Amino acid sequence: MTSLTDLTLAEARDGLRAKKFSAAELARAHVDAMIAARPLNAFISETPVIAKAMADESDKRIARGDARPLEGLPLAIKDLFCTKGVRTTAASHILEPFVPTYESTVTQKLWNDGAVMLGKVNLDEFAMGSSNETSYFGPVENPWRKPGDNKSRVPGGSSGGSAAAVSARFALAATGTDTGGSIRQPAAFCGIVGIKPTYGRCSRFGIVAFASSLDQAGPMTRTVKDAAIMLRSMCGFDPKDSTSVDMAVPDFEKALTGNIRGLKVGIPEEYRVDGMPKEIEAIWTKGAEWLKAAGAILKPVKLPLTKYALPTYYIVAPAECSSNLARYDGVRFGLREKGEDLTAMYEGTRASGFGREVRRRILIGTYVLSAGYYDAYYLKAQRVRTLIARDFENAFKEVDVLLTPTAPSSAFARGEKTADPIAMYLNDVFTVPASLAGLPGISVPAGLSSDGLPLGLQLIGRAYDEETVLRTAGVLEQAANFTAKPQTWWKQ
Amino acid sequence: MALDKATVTKIARLARVRVAESDKDGLAGELSGILAFIEQLNEIDTKGVEPMTSVVAMPLPRREDKVTDGGKQDDILANAPEKTAGFFTIPKVIE
Amino acid sequence: MTAPTPALLKGATGDWELIIGLEVHAQVTSNSKLFSGASTEFGAEPNTQVSLIDAAFPGMLPVINAFVVEQAVRTGLGLNAQINLRSVFDRKNYFYPDLPAGYQISQYKQPIVGEGIVTVELRDGSVREVGIERLHLEQDAGKSLHDQHPKLTYVDLNRAGVALMEIVSKPDLRSGEEAGEYVKKLRTILRYLGTCDGNMEQGSLRCDVNVSVRKPGAPLGTRCEIKNVNSVRFLQQAVDFESRRQIEELEAGRAIKQETRLYDANTGETRSMRSKEEAHDYRYFPDPDLLPLELTPDFVARIKASLPELPDAKAARLEKELGIAPYQARVLVMEKESADYFEAFVAAVQKRTGKAQKDIGQDCANVVVTELFGALNKDSKSIESSPISPTALAGLQALKMDGTISGPTAKKVFEEMYATGKDASAIVEEKGLRQVSDTGALEAMVDKVITENPKQVEQFRGGKETVITFFVGQIMKASRGTANPAMVTELLKKKLAK
Numbered sequence A: 001m002t003s004l005t006d007l008t009l010a011e012a013r014d015g016l017r018a019k020k021f022s023a024a025e026l027a028r029a030h031v032d033a034m035i036a037a038r039p040l041n042a043f044i045s046e047t048p049v050i051a052k053a054m055a056d057e058s059d060k061r062i063a064r065g066d067a068r069p070l071e072g073l074p075l076a077i078k079d080l081f082c083t084k085g086v087r088t089t090a091a092s093h094i095l096e097p098f099v100p101t102y103e104s105t106v107t108q109k110l111w112n113d114g115a116v117m118l119g120k121v122n123l124d125e126f127a128m129g130s131s132n133e134t135s136y137f138g139p140v141e142n143p144w145r146k147p148g149d150n151k152s153r154v155p156g157g158s159s160g161g162s163a164a165a166v167s168a169r170f171a172l173a174a175t176g177t178d179t180g181g182s183i184r185q186p187a188a189f190c191g192i193v194g195i196k197p198t199y200g201r202c203s204r205f206g207i208v209a210f211a212s213s214l215d216q217a218g219p220m221t222r223t224v225k226d227a228a229i230m231l232r233s234m235c236g237f238d239p240k241d242s243t244s245v246d247m248a249v250p251d252f253e254k255a256l257t258g259n260i261r262g263l264k265v266g267i268p269e270e271y272r273v274d275g276m277p278k279e280i281e282a283i284w285t286k287g288a289e290w291l292k293a294a295g296a297i298l299k300p301v302k303l304p305l306t307k308y309a310l311p312t313y314y315i316v317a318p319a320e321c322s323s324n325l326a327r328y329d330g331v332r333f334g335l336r337e338k339g340e341d342l343t344a345m346y347e348g349t350r351a352s353g354f355g356r357e358v359r360r361r362i363l364i365g366t367y368v369l370s371a372g373y374y375d376a377y378y379l380k381a382q383r384v385r386t387l388i389a390r391d392f393e394n395a396f397k398e399v400d401v402l403l404t405p406t407a408p409s410s411a412f413a414r415g416e417k418t419a420d421p422i423a424m425y426l427n428d429v430f431t432v433p434a435s436l437a438g439l440p441g442i443s444v445p446a447g448l449s450s451d452g453l454p455l456g457l458q459l460i461g462r463a464y465d466e467e468t469v470l471r472t473a474g475v476l477e478q479a480a481n482f483t484a485k486p487q488t489w490w491k492q
Numbered sequence B: 001m002a003l004d005k006a007t008v009t010k011i012a013r014l015a016r017v018r019v020a021e022s023d024k025d026g027l028a029g030e031l032s033g034i035l036a037f038i039e040q041l042n043e044i045d046t047k048g049v050e051p052m053t054s055v056v057a058m059p060l061p062r063r064e065d066k067v068t069d070g071g072k073q074d075d076i077l078a079n080a081p082e083k084t085a086g087f088f089t090i091p092k093v094i095e
Numbered sequence C: 001m002t003a004p005t006p007a008l009l010k011g012a013t014g015d016w017e018l019i020i021g022l023e024v025h026a027q028v029t030s031n032s033k034l035f036s037g038a039s040t041e042f043g044a045e046p047n048t049q050v051s052l053i054d055a056a057f058p059g060m061l062p063v064i065n066a067f068v069v070e071q072a073v074r075t076g077l078g079l080n081a082q083i084n085l086r087s088v089f090d091r092k093n094y095f096y097p098d099l100p101a102g103y104q105i106s107q108y109k110q111p112i113v114g115e116g117i118v119t120v121e122l123r124d125g126s127v128r129e130v131g132i133e134r135l136h137l138e139q140d141a142g143k144s145l146h147d148q149h150p151k152l153t154y155v156d157l158n159r160a161g162v163a164l165m166e167i168v169s170k171p172d173l174r175s176g177e178e179a180g181e182y183v184k185k186l187r188t189i190l191r192y193l194g195t196c197d198g199n200m201e202q203g204s205l206r207c208d209v210n211v212s213v214r215k216p217g218a219p220l221g222t223r224c225e226i227k228n229v230n231s232v233r234f235l236q237q238a239v240d241f242e243s244r245r246q247i248e249e250l251e252a253g254r255a256i257k258q259e260t261r262l263y264d265a266n267t268g269e270t271r272s273m274r275s276k277e278e279a280h281d282y283r284y285f286p287d288p289d290l291l292p293l294e295l296t297p298d299f300v301a302r303i304k305a306s307l308p309e310l311p312d313a314k315a316a317r318l319e320k321e322l323g324i325a326p327y328q329a330r331v332l333v334m335e336k337e338s339a340d341y342f343e344a345f346v347a348a349v350q351k352r353t354g355k356a357q358k359d360i361g362q363d364c365a366n367v368v369v370t371e372l373f374g375a376l377n378k379d380s381k382s383i384e385s386s387p388i389s390p391t392a393l394a395g396l397q398a399l400k401m402d403g404t405i406s407g408p409t410a411k412k413v414f415e416e417m418y419a420t421g422k423d424a425s426a427i428v429e430e431k432g433l434r435q436v437s438d439t440g441a442l443e444a445m446v447d448k449v450i451t452e453n454p455k456q457v458e459q460f461r462g463g464k465e466t467v468i469t470f471f472v473g474q475i476m477k478a479s480r481g482t483a484n485p486a487m488v489t490e491l492l493k494k495k496l497a498k
């Protein structure tokens, strides 16, 4: 029998129901793996006691024949979701002591469906970053390394801890959040599946906000089927979020028919950017061929504003973040640095509480909203955003789904891009456009680079059409047959 | 547009983030680099284009006017760095 | 619109014209807050009426109160204003300890209500139309208490997030009196609409006043904004002080600095606010947690159809249909409760006497304005705590009208009712105050008074006819006011002429 931590979410679910093992055993196996994997620095807070209690409750339920959809399945939760009674830090010094008295809607839905919490995983501070190097609690190691090379690779970000936990098999699955690619890019870097649903599908209530018009939660799993199962539990209308969509949640698992005959797949030419590594182009071409072989019709499409998505994003997201992060002022919760007067307290608290990247984005956001610059930057960006969304609308008149690479490279070495913010931002060049338009996007592991690191492909769908995205992803997954696993170097 | 030290001082003050004098030049450089990057948008003609106010095409949901919350002073103050007699406390504000 | 009559101020260098605009923050009457389900009740223990949303905890999101939207539309309609079918909520960013999120959700470029008009009557009877620039919805801040501790400020968030309507007037006001009358009128309208309780002591209605001066006909001068003006009396004082200050500055050759000033009720003066000196840059932008607020014409029409009769319309109707004098009509409608009382009173009198309202209106108005309001004023009582109900007062009025008691007796009975809360007819019976209209009984009284006062009879017959009032007075006194004065006069004339 495969070890319990090697099971997929679906296999573990079915195994629990068939009483092949207990939820307590499943939880213990994952807790043990989690402890063994501490060198990865994936967790900010481990919650083994809670995991045990939840698993015991699941075993009772299973014994009663009363199992819920995710009964007994151990998950890692990105430390951006507020969890009642469990410290929630957003990987920031400023929230280091913060213990919410409330639960985020998404995690509450997971618990209501029987899932088990292993702990809170690391991320870029306030989800700002693409390499998990901005966390106050230190960087996360990518479980993947080049064979024969012990240099640390970044797991991607911001959901780097989530990706590492799932990839290294000490969580069956994890929650992530995606503002400009924070689920999809780390999924690609760590060789797992990550889906960002349509904006409005998952409630933002109780998730520490970064950029409100872009933030979306989503699952990070090892298979497309697992993503479908978990997404169904995470989605749904929430009256506590005014941007939550009141729409029935489909049974996403049922969408995975494996049949994409006649499906029109768009290949956006503008995603073939300058300096893109050959192997990224190669895997993209391969992905297109796989889909074609499965009966899809490939069509080139135009998304002319693609190159402007990133600069647009780097106006809109910092602007919203500068305002969203104003509440961290040392008055009601979190860190307070003493000061002789109120201004000194504010400025000291926020200078020492926020890391450099967060401060940089707050300052840029403050600048683009300030008097005299609002029209030139913020308003301009919101107009371009309208045009970018329109590009997608036009493309989706001709095709059903778009295929692109997820990221312009495989996982890079730690420290490689920290000195140059723009080089770091360019990581999200393929994921940001769909974020700006609010569209669903998934990253599926498609193969390995020549030096043995995972590469991902992205599928982007119409708004609220996660079913087509998942169905296509399932076909891609099957064709790619990605079975590689990271070496467990951290266990030595 | 390049951002100078005085502007860094001004926006840092607006954002209530203390920036060490010695860090201002470096920060001005970094921020100017980002501005140069985002100013690519000037290449696009956006005349007559409505700015996006929301990605969700739906009406603003409205809730009923009922008292459904409150009465949780303990929760409100649970994480307070300093509190007294049901109040948050802060260094004195001089008006 | 009526051109304002410039009420000029005398300065050393000649006349000055005063220009005033007001921003009124009116707390919307609602059970719960604008974006959270916490209560709006006044005076609770600190931080007990606070939701995690109001305190801006991480991950908290606003959801708008449907009733507050209705209230804003209702108010807009009551101010004869344009209702904007699409409005947008913006964030106004600034740091202050009683502003938990670091921004106030407000409406900046696209408010829910646009231009409107309020009609204001001045003491001299003239009428002024004051333009409304806009009305928008926004959140109230919490409360900072600076006087509880030598080194600390205390923060209570009970008020944070309560819905406010900011009603901005055009700079159409020209004197402290006008500004005061405008606020009173606005308050009356809001109270009629039920959209704000208008309680200035509790801060439900707060004014920021923009004041500038100029030489008549010159372009607008630099204005100062005065904060913290929380009564009509203070408003007038603040305007008086500030206009004199500005004139003195200008006449001394100094320029007015555009600034925010604080009114100090203890000294009656305004002073520059130190903390506001730093130039503000609010970095407004549309709140991404909310979508634009869209209203349908049907929704607006439905609210319009449900509007109550407003004070101007009511006063006009009282004048036209009940024949009430304009001044009294205005006094009656000033408070909705007074108008309600009066209308209930007239209806009850009509029911008892079967007379048309037009025929009884003015007399009823006299009773309410002179007798009742007079008595209540003396005791500083509001109409709601009147010891005499409209029906009880109608009982008294009916007795007077059908001749059961005389006018002077009615006044006495009123006083007794006011003091004891007793019914009019009970008092009349108990004290034997029925008016005597029986000719036989009256003749006896007349004969008696003629016999007892031969000197005055001589005077009358000698041509001094005014002495008849002496006889009437004697009889009224002897009868404790119960004698029917008209009949007594008739009888006296007849008998004295003999």
Ligand SMILES: [Mg+2]
Pocket: C023, C166
């Ligand atoms: Mg204002």
Ligand SMILES: [Zn+2]
Pocket: C025, C138, C166
């Ligand atoms: Zn205001």
